[in-house]
Amino acid sequence: MKRKKIAVVGGAGQIGGIVAMIAAQRELGDVVLVDIPQKTNLTKAKALDITHMLPTENSDVELSGSGDFSVLAGSDVIVVTAGVPRKPGMSRLDLMDINIKIIRDVAAHIKECAPNSFVILTTNPLDAMVYAFHKLSGLTKHKVVGMAGALDSARFKSFLAAEAGVSTEDVACLVMGGHGPTMVPLTRTATAGGVPIEAILSKDRIKAVVEKTRDAGTELVRLYETGSAYFSTAAACIEMVESFLKDKKRVIPSAAMCEGEYGVHGLFLGVPVVIGAGGVERVLEFPLTAEEQLMFNKTIAAVQEAVAESGV
Numbered sequence: 219m220k221r222k223k224i225a226v227v228g229g230a231g232q233i234g235g236i237v238a239m240i241a242a243q244r245e246l247g248d249v250v251l252v253d254i255p256q257k258t259n260l261t262k263a264k265a266l267d268i269t270h271m272l273p274t275e276n277s278d279v280e281l282s283g284s285g286d287f288s289v290l291a292g293s294d295v296i297v298v299t300a301g302v303p304r305k306p307g308m309s310r311l312d313l314m315d316i317n318i319k320i321i322r323d324v325a326a327h328i329k330e331c332a333p334n335s336f337v338i339l340t341t342n343p344l345d346a347m348v349y350a351f352h353k354l355s356g357l358t359k360h361k362v363v364g365m366a367g368a369l370d371s372a373r374f375k376s377f378l379a380a381e382a383g384v385s386t387e388d389v390a391c392l393v394m395g396g397h398g399p400t401m402v403p404l405t406r407t408a409t410a411g412g413v414p415i416e417a418i419l420s421k422d423r424i425k426a427v428v429e430k431t432r433d434a435g436t437e438l439v440r441l442y443e444t445g446s447a448y449f450s451t452a453a454a455c456i457e458m459v460e461s462f463l464k465d466k467k468r469v470i471p472s473a474a475m476c477e478g479e480y481g482v483h484g485l486f487l488g489v490p491v492v493i494g495a496g497g498v499e500r501v502l503e504f505p506l507t508a509e510e511q512l513m514f515n516k517t518i519a520a521v522q523e524a525v526a527e528s529g530v
């Protein structure tokens with residue numbers, strides 16, 4: 219059986235390297251790390267270093283590094299982690315000017331070399347970058363998605379599990395909306411082993427968890443001092459890569475194109491979607507309460523503003 223091909227654009231960077239590592243450990247497919255030509259050696263170094271992990275991981279896949287984007291040809295899935303990360307004191311929106319140029323460049327390469335691939339982006343400000351990539355690359359809405367909800371939900375899950383004193387394995391929860399301070403962690407739908415979280419934790423404790431979830435990315439920027447989260451970001455990307463490659467049809471909150479769902483028209487925004495062999499196969503819609511819809515409307519406005527600012 220021919221192995222799947224996974225490409226990581228921004229592969230010399232922090233998130234890119236870890237995406238490649240986990241994909242190889244899990245034997246999801248062959249991995250190509252691509253970055254700007256000046257980083258060619260770094261992509262090759264990471265590819266070789268991870269290759270030397272594989273005997274101890276019992277994994278048989280091939281890794282390679284390159285500064286030439288033509289190697290993207292034939293990719294089943296491309297994870298785009300190209301872009302500058304935040305430094306302390308910066309908001310994700312502060313990255314707009316520099317990262318939109320990078321996304322323009324990456325979109326042109328993918329349009330030319332791998333227009334049939336499924337593309338998952340992490341570049342911030344996330345929702346605006348995914349919108350721009352979709353428009354500039356010409357890929358269908360089913361083949362373009364942003365990774366944010368998977369990470370925000372993992373953070374929410376981690377904090378809820380710790381607060382409730384239960385296994386993270388049993389917590390199910392959903393964070394919708396834009397990747398930023400207006401994100402909407404839905405406490406009403408959170409459960410631990412099927413038991414509503416609202417029956418286990420007080421309103422105040424849930425409120426504190428929601429605040430921690432919203433602030434988690436910024437807290438990591440403060441602690442890292444020179445960049446932003448990468449282990450958890452990479453792991454969240456892998457959930458999406460795996461669901462696509464194995465046609466698992468997992469329900470993962472992701473920045474997907476909404477055309478009327480939840481009152482969003484023509485924007486990429488965090489909503490629960492089914493990811494399978496067709497890419498983003500469906501957006502799952504359910505009624506929000508008036509209060510939730512109000513929060514969601516704020517996040518729509520914030521993303522609309524970011525998209526306008528991107529100038530695409």
Ligand code: APR
Binds near residue numbers: 299320340448451
């Ligand atoms: N084409 C390909 N790669 C590029 C380009 C480009 N035009 N421009 C920059 N890169 C590469 C950089 O050379 C670097 O290797 O993107 C990589 C980014 O890696 P890091 O600086 O380590 O950043 P990382 O922490 O991985 O975050 C990447 O994801 O979560 C977001 O906010 C974060 O926008 C940031 C992105």
